[in-house]
Amino acid sequence: MNEEINKAIQILKEGGLILYPTDTVWGIGCDATNPEAVKKVYQLKQREDSKALICLVTDDRMLKKYVKSIPEAALTIIDVADKPTTIIYDDAQNLALNLIAEDGSIAIRIPDDEFCYQLSRRLNGALVSTSANISGFPTPKSFKEIAPEVLKGVDYVVNLQREKTCANPSSIIKLSNSGVVKIIRK
Template sequence: MNKQKISEESVQEIVSCLKNNGIAIFPTDTVYGIGAVYNNPEGIDRIYEAKQRDRSKPIIALISDISHLHKLISFEEEDLGNISEIMKKYWPGELTIVFDNSKYNVAEDNTIGVRIPGDEILLRIIESCGGIVFTTSANISGEKSPVKTQDISYDILEKTDFILDGGTILNGVPSTVIKYSAGKISVLREGNIKTGEILKLFMRRAEKK
């Protein structure tokens, strides 16, 4: 377990850790997350083990840019167009969108949640790791999502290769989560982004068609 405060050197070290198939804890724009690069299936297994998380509960993909979305899901351009305005408005930001037809086995129902975070340092880390990092909140399943490293269970810390300490995250609210399937959206969790705003934007798009 290697814990360091944010610096240019520590950012390079966490990138090296992730690219060499390690798992790491880092601050996001919502809560602390634990993650692994997208092409590290053993790392994904270690995350589930560290969190004591059931494999039926998916983790999400943080991407550095929308151009990486095609690496994660299979879609037709017109299907993506139905939700493009929502992505443009809320990404980067605190909105996770769950898509069908995942190219990676991170959920039993073949879905995947995707988000572009708003934290600039985290975006640098993700881009340096190929543009995609699979992640979930750095807490034992069922416990409160951590807003500082002192909140994180030692059971998780000792199973992690690197911890990037960014102090206390003032937000502390997990992202809003919606699901986009068959041209429709449904609300799975509400965070700081109010789902009523999202639904209105989606309906306006539908009315224009």
């Protein structure tokens, strides 16, 4: 696993895209602070950049680097969630501007996955994580379902867990600083 992390980190630091297994589905990833890399993700997915992407961070300490004010409810949800849960926070900061939604929010998940944890830790920052498909097409459930244009469109494909059939995408909850909770995806 260490060798794969080293190769992926090198690509991420050079502004490249990786294809990697996450705690949910195979993801296209890049350094979340690099606007050029984020632009490449949108181009590869053929997705409008007005549709925000999800980021992964290692823990709540790293989360604080990217969200100005974390609602207390978020920490509770992170602690008690029994499946991968992405939370959309208000007031994103220190991220590529083209990654932040028009309303200033950002979707972030703390994955329960050793590879993702080590990748984000070694990058020392947030990692973009969006499903490995072209926009409008189904999310691949396994590595072999990933479209050839996605495989060719990234700079590095992580050679781990290729036989794994992925779970469903994460749940998504929007938590506004005003206390409003909205379930976006169960």
